Amino acid sequence: MIDPPAGAPEAEADDLSASALLASIRAAREAENAAAAEQLDLAARWADLHPPESIHSAAAFTVPGCEHEEPIAGPGCPLVAEFCIAELGTVLGISTTAAKNLIGHALELRHRLPRLWAQVRAGAVPAWRARSVAEATIHTSPALTVEAAGWVDVQVAAVAARVGPAQLDRLVAEAITRFDLGAPDPAADPEDGYLHVDPRHVSVHGQDVHFAGTVRIEAEVDLADSIDIDNALAHGAKARKAMGSTESLDVRRAKALGDLARIQTALDLFHHGTGPGETRDADDHDGLPSARQVILYAHFDAAVSGDTTVFGPTGRMEHARCLALLDQIQAWCADSRTEVTVTPVIDLHQQLATPAYEVPDRIREHVTLRDRTCVFPWCSRPARACDVDHIIPFDHDADTDARPQTGPTETGNLAALCRTHHRLKTHTGWRYRMLDPGVFEWTSPHEHRYRRDHTGTTALDPPVRP
Structure with a gap:
């Protein structure tokens, strides 16, 4: 069921006329925009x-690792106490980084882009459009002054509701570029005194893996570089066809891009650097490095049939945190110049412990493979880049005072936390416990609870308020 437009009689969705459906869709979009504006x-x-003054302990400004002032928008916007960001993010079901962006955009609009902010609150400009402008004004180089941001606000606010996203992006970039900070001769040094936004980037969307084992690569490069890349891909696709490939042109171009990433291994530069009396290591074969390094972690379901171990068709790929087909891995390993490293199988159900505070490599590897990512709600930072945290703090004076160790260094008391959330857990009212291996329950300072496991984050019942 959907609600009919105001004043219209009650009707089933299937009974609505085309005009009524369009009116309902428009009303839903207006409600969505209003809710997004309210959220900002x-x-x-x-x-x-x-504000920074809300930090309770004065020592927090001087003790390394403790909470500090967090600038998240442009000059002229108020500072924010860092650790408040994570709690907002968990309530919204987004990462701490996404929550930081939300707060930063809100402050940027309210304090530095007031005309655009007024249009958002009036419902004239959707919040997502205004946030794209705020994102640009926050991340200019050099930083936009308050006056420069005001100039952009004047140029953009008048037309933001009447142009499309691409045109709005161009308008913002042009307004930023046109604002003169006072350099006498822009041609002499275009980066001295002039604001600019450099759009060049290469983004590999490794978190969005297709079921076929492919990922998207998005790039914005110089015009000359784009022509060179296009020519190189066309040449690579043509070469593959000449060698007998029956794949489509798009597939051959995609494979040619992968060849470009390994092109240096096709150049026999090592041979040219070998002078009289110089020899290469026998293990180096022709002296060229491996084009591809494949490190395999055995995460395949397997069954024993007689004397033969039969592996399942799919396994988990740690780097992209996705499933990989056994056939794909075999193809990667069979490619030329591939160095394959097979790591020992680790039983993640085995409990490992050490009497010391420092976490040895074998236990760290166990925790990394078990947790996969930072275990804070909605955080997706890979565990291999995280700290290993003692859930119950290690008692450094236990041996001296002849007390039992309450926070042992063992897999049942360790978890992967990125540095931000490690500091958050250590210095704020956030707390968590491990329910089962790899399953954690978090409680926020305002008593909101979250369950985090390999499937993601689940918000539990919110706190009951009188």
């Missing part, structure tokens, strides 16, 4: 409740 306003108000 509430995010700014949440920041107002947590």
Whole structure:
């Protein structure tokens, strides 16, 4: 069921006329935009409740690792106490980084882009469009002054509701570029005194893996570089066809891009560097490095049939945190110049422990493979880049005082936390416990609870308020 437009009689969705459906869709979009605008306003108000002065301990400004002032928008915007960001993110079901962006955009709009902010609150400009402008003004190089941001605000606010996203992006970039900070001769040094946005980037969307084992690569490069890349891909695709490939042109171009990533291994530079009397290591074969390094972790379901071990068709790939077909891995390993490293199988159900505080490599590897990512709600930072945290703090004076160790260094008391959330757990009211291996329950300072496991994060019942 969907609600009919105001004043219209009650009707089933299937009974609505085309005009009524369009009216309902438009009303739903307006409600969505209003809710997004309200969320921005509430995010700014949440920041107002947590200025740097709200940090309770004065020592927090000087003790390494403790909470500190967190600038998340441009000059002229108020600072925010860092650790308030994570709690907002968990309530919204987003990462701490996404929550930081939300608060930063809200403050940027309210304090440095007030005309655009007024249009958002009036419903004239959707929040997502205004946030794209705020994102650009926050991340200019050099940083936009308050006056420069005001100039952009004047140029953009008048037309933001009437142009499309691509045109709006161009308008913002042009307004930023046109603002003169006072350099006498822009041609002499275009980066001295002039604001600019350099759009060049290469993004590999490794978190969005297709079931076929492919990922998207997005890039913005110089025009000359784009021509060179296109020519190189065309040449590579043509060469593959000449060698007998029957794949489509798009597939051959995609494979040619992978060849470009390994092109240096096709150049026999090592031979040219070998002078009289110089020899290469016998293990180096022709002296060229491996084009591809494959490190295999055995995460395949297997069954024993007689004397033969039969592996399942799919396994988990740690690097991209996705499933990989056994046939794909075999193809990668069979490619030329591939160095294959097979790591020992680790029983993740085995409990490992050490009496010391420092976490040895074998236990760290166990925790990394078990947790996969930072175990804070909605955080996706790979565990291999995280700290290993003692859930119950290690008692450094236990041996001296002849007390039992309450926070042992064992897999049942260790978890992967990225540095941000490790500091959050150590210095704030956030707390968590391990329910089962790899399953954690978090409680926020305002008593919101979250369950985190390999399938993701689940918000549990919110706290009961009188």
